[in-house]
Amino acid sequence: MPARTARGRFLTFEGIDGCGKTTQLRLLARALRRRGLSVLVTREPGGTPLGERIRRLLLGRASAGMDPHAELLLMFAARAQHVRQVIRPALASGRVVLSDRFTDASLAYQGYGRGIDIALIRRLHRAAAGGLRPDLTFVIDIDPRTSVRRARRRNRRARRDEGRFEREAVEFYRRVRRGYRALAAREPRRGKLIPGETTPERIHSHVLAHASRLLARGAPRR
Ligand SMILES: Nc1ncnc2c1ncn2[C@@H]1O[C@H](COP(=O)(O)OP(=O)(O)O)[C@@H](O)[C@H]1O
Ligand SMILES: [Mg+2]
Structure with a gap:
């Protein structure tokens, strides 16, 4: 049976769309499972049947023109369920x-x-998610233009005039990226800013080094 750690560990992957979160999460899950650890892979929004339904609302056609507070509250509805149930x-x-x-x-x-x-948002986090804090958060940092370029490559079949959309997307992602950098700087012990414009293997070696250090430490207080 895979090994368990005292009190578990909670690691999250963050960064703008296309930065490589899912790629890195899979690599880390594989590496930790090879060490015999019991790893649960999950995602937000989602992670529970209710959360996955909310995810479809947030990422589907219904999301066009969604009010930002409506979006935020749906995220936290999914998160409350995710934290409690999973x-x-x-x-x-x-x-x-x-x-x-x-x-x-x-x-x-x-x-x-x-x-x-x-x-x-911090108040909502305390109320809906019990203030649960990850032990380690990887913020994979890339230029928003890289994000748009990667998305374009993936969506090549759905070709249309994306010029204006892309310019808006780059402006929006610049703000999001600044946010992520500020969050990582605010909590340097938890938040690790990882340069994301290199090979997946190099990023993985940084991620694995941080994760290994965390797992070697004593059980977290939670
Ligand atoms: N380090 C990397 N360099 C170049 N391309 C990458 C890298 N990591 C991931 N990709 C590619 O970029 C796209 C987005 O990666 P993904 O892991 O899905 O990002 P996210 O989950 O953050 O949106 C995918 O097509 C993936 O294969
Ligand atoms: Mg992803």
Whole structure:
């Protein structure tokens, strides 16, 4: 049976779209499982049946023109369920939980990106998610133009006039990126800013080094 750690560990992956979160999360999950650890991989929005339904609302056609507060509250509705139903129980049983995004994404996107009051988002986090704090957060840092270029490559089939959309996207992602950098700087022990414009293997070696250090430390207080 895979090994469990005392009180579990909670690691999150953050950064603008296309920075490489999902790629890095999979590499870390594989590396930790090879060491015999019990790893739970999850994501936000999502991670529970309710959360996945909310995810479809947030990322589907219904999201066009969605009010920023509506978006924020749906994120926290999904997160409240996720923390209670999945993350807390997994940590309590000593598993290593890797989540593709968490509350930092709300702070960066809805806060820094859309201009919602940061203090409000922190209050929601305390109320809806019990203030749960990751042990380690990887902020993969790339230029927004790289993000748009990677997205374009992926969506090549859906070709249309994307000029204006891309310019807006770059402006928006610049604010989100600044937000993520500020969040990482504010909590340097938890938040690790990782340069993302290099090979997946190099990024992974940084991620694995931080994760290994965390796992070698004593059980976190939670
Ligand atoms: N270090 C990297 N260099 C170049 N391309 C990458 C790198 N990491 C991931 N990619 C590619 O960029 C795209 C976005 O990566 P992904 O891991 O899905 O990012 P995210 O989950 O942050 O949106 C994918 O097509 C992936 O193959
Ligand atoms: Mg992803």
